[in-house]
Amino acid sequence: MNTASKNYWNEFWRAQGQEQPKKVSAWQFGAEPDYLAQLVISGIKSATCSGLIFYEIENEPLPSVEDYSIILNSKDEPVAIIKTTDVTIMPMNEVPEDFAIAEGERDRTYQYWKDAHERFFTKELSNIGLEYSEDMMLVCERFELVDVKK
Numbered sequence: 292m293n294t295a296s297k298n299y300w301n302e303f304w305r306a307q308g309q310e311q312p313k314k315v316s317a318w319q320f321g322a323e324p325d326y327l328a329q330l331v332i333s334g335i336k337s338a339t340c341s342g343l344i345f346y347e348i349e350n351e352p353l354p355s356v357e358d359y360s361i362i363l364n365s366k367d368e369p370v371a372i373i374k375t376t377d378v379t380i381m382p383m384n385e386v387p388e389d390f391a392i393a394e395g396e397r398d399r400t401y402q403y404w405k406d407a408h409e410r411f412f413t414k415e416l417s418n419i420g421l422e423y424s425e426d427m428m429l430v431c432e433r434f435e436l437v438d439v440k441k
Contacts, residue, residue, distance in 0.1 A: 292317040296361045299369040303438050317361040317369065322411055324365045327396070331362055332371055332439050336395035342412055343380060343428040348419065354378050354432050370440050377433040382426040383408065390431055 292300075296317040304311035320327035320339065330336035346353055354360075358375040391404035413423040 292361070293367055295367075296363065296369045299440055300361060300372070303372060312357075312359055315359045315361060317363055319363040319365065319367070321415075322407075324363065328362050328364055328370050330395045331373065331436055334436065335399075336393070337435065338390055338393035338395075338431065338433045340386070340390075340394070340408070340429045340431045342415070343430050344421065345415070346430060353380075353430055359437070360434070371436060372438040373434040374437050375432055375434050379431045380428055381431060383412070383429050384425040386429065386431060390433075393433065 292315070300311070300315055321341075327336060327339075345351075354375050355378055356375055360373050360375070361369045362371040362373060364370050386404075388401040391401045392399050394404055396407060397403050409423065409425075412427065416423050416427075
């Protein structure tokens with residue numbers, strides 16, 4: 292986590308007058324970090340997903356309920372804090388429509404979500420010598436917006 296993110300995190304919790312949680316991560320959304328971060332800030336985006344395989348390859352821990360994350364823009368500047376409210380692992384072809392809509396992207400339809408994620412995962416998997424399949428396992432995360440950096 293960079294210095295700006297640490298400072299934002301510490302200032303936020305100091306203002307709350309509560310002990311801050313020990314576990315926090317800082318990251319940016321994949322394909323379009325600024326656009327997707329703005330959707331979170333606007334209250335449109337309340338879910339995200341990633342391929343389980345990417346967590347495994349990078350040896351990253353899976354998100355869990357009550358985790359906090361600092362959302363970064365494309366310049367790695369903190370813009371918001373979110374809190375994970377639900378994590379479900381499921382095949383991509385079983386992701387329910389309400390989850391796809393909660394991702395909040397473009398026209399907010401299941402078809403857009405499916406097409407965009409298929410393109411994204413096909414490209415990302417190809418970069419590491421793997422092939423996309425419609426039943427690839429996804430880590431589907433729902434979250435709530437906790438704070439927007441002023």
